[in-house]
Amino acid sequence: MSKHSVSGEPVSSSTSPHGPVKKRRISNVNVPVTVLVAVLSLTVLIPLYFTVVTALKSPDQLGGTGFELPTSIHPENFSKAWELTNFPNALLTSGIVTAAAVVLTIITNSMVAYSVARNMHRPFFKALYYFFIAALFVPFPIIMLPVTKETALLGLDNPVGLFLLYTVYGLSFNVFVYTAFIKSIPSELEEAAIMDGASHWTTFWKVIFPLLTPMNATVGILTCLWAWNDFLLPLVILSDPATRTLPLVQYIFQSQFNTDYSTAFASYLMAMAPLLLVYLFAQRWVISGVMRGSIK
């Protein structure tokens, strides 16, 4: 094979649209690879299976290899975990923080990105863009000590402070993703709306924001996964034991009852279940959303 035939082509043919190349019919399925993929997928499924069966067993059933099906089901593990971790409370806190973070992130970050993208030729907005990008290099552990002090000082050591932090700390990455997308939207659209007498504000909400829907989904999914599963921020920010998030509750539980594995696994399962269920139903949508974030 000559190198030319390969390197000559990409330039002309790589312009194919982002959409998945779905020209292959399943007429000639590659069976060995399918089997290999199935075997590899067990590395994901077995730990999940293990979590489920362990959560259903009583402590004296835990011996053996641990992979046997339970001889009798013990739903009391769940009720015990429910009470010990104050599950409804943690679920509510996690739910509120995640929902607020997602909504606030989409609304504010898209506005910032829009202003920056449309004014990149102005020094202030250009500087702002690089200012946010530079912050990408400052991971949270590096500022966690002063942030904790400051949030306590400002009375933000609670769920409100938590979702504000997610909104603000996502800004760097999201502005980066949004601006790339907004640049691909022709500005004639807005200019037409402005000509017709619409304000910039109305134009953004009526014309631009609807066009951002795919990116809003991407940003929303990533923010949701982050805020729901995050542990370090709730650990250092939240001061009131009554407002602990689900991951934080697992940590506290683990340090108090570290030998009661049946209850612990029931508790893990309950903490993972809500997002896992959402994912099972919205799987295609979630994955295409994440993929979109990487293709700009």
Added chain:
Amino acid sequence: MGAPRLATGPSKNKLRSETVNRTFYWMVIPALLLFVVLHTIPALTGIFYSFTNYAGYGEWDFVGIGNYVNLFRDDRILSSYGFTFLFATTTTIVVNVGALFIALLLNAKIKFQTAFRGIFFIPNVLSVLIVGYVFNYLLSNNLPLVGQALGIEWLSSSVLTNPDLAWLGIVGVTAWQSIAFSVIIYLAGLQTVPAELYEAASIDGATHWRKFTSITFPMISAFFTINMVLALKGLLQAFDQIVALTGGGPGTSTESVAMVIYRGGFQGGEYGYQMANSVVYLIVIVVLSLLQMRTLQRKEADFS
């Protein structure tokens, strides 16, 4: 970096209004203020306190660069850097090789493609801390059984309590989870490669390996860069999985830098000292990220 008003005079605008519409400022200012208050100001006060002996409470004095000098003599700090780099680079490599392999398989003509893709992404939906707890149990109770059954001595007791092997346990669990995200990015990349290229290569009689090195990899090198940079950056901050798996132990052999900052800063009364540690770590991360992006992007350019 305060408010970045580096204005070089009002910019001349060609067609539209000579001044920026005020709405644009209103869209930016609230978020910017919040960002400055919750990110920039803490960063600056942190740098300030890194030159003091502040314990996190009470009085403090300036100690100049004393904290910075002591960092380099502190075995616990040095070993946390050593562990974090070893862990982050090993895991980055494992994750990218594993994810690229799985993505290639998923992109082949297989049955149940969507379902398998969905399964491989599951770990990314789960909390790192909880995954750590589940694997902690598996590695402490179930894996040793396998080791005993096979008569492998080093596997017969928990790898997490073995000072030489604990870090590998953390690498394995982290890779199990991080591969999920990288697979999706690589799949997105693979779908941008036009099928005609492979057809042309097949006509020329190219082997699978040749197709991979000459077509696939060069075509998705941008996605390789994204994955490498994101993985390394994320892994250098490792905290949750270590809390869940080893708690930094045995001894302090698996303490990451983030963990030392947390423990020293919140529990050890070393606020000023750990801020100096944070500043040094920030510099390290910036330098590493820039180096990584430069070398990877240079490679990208070579391929095209």
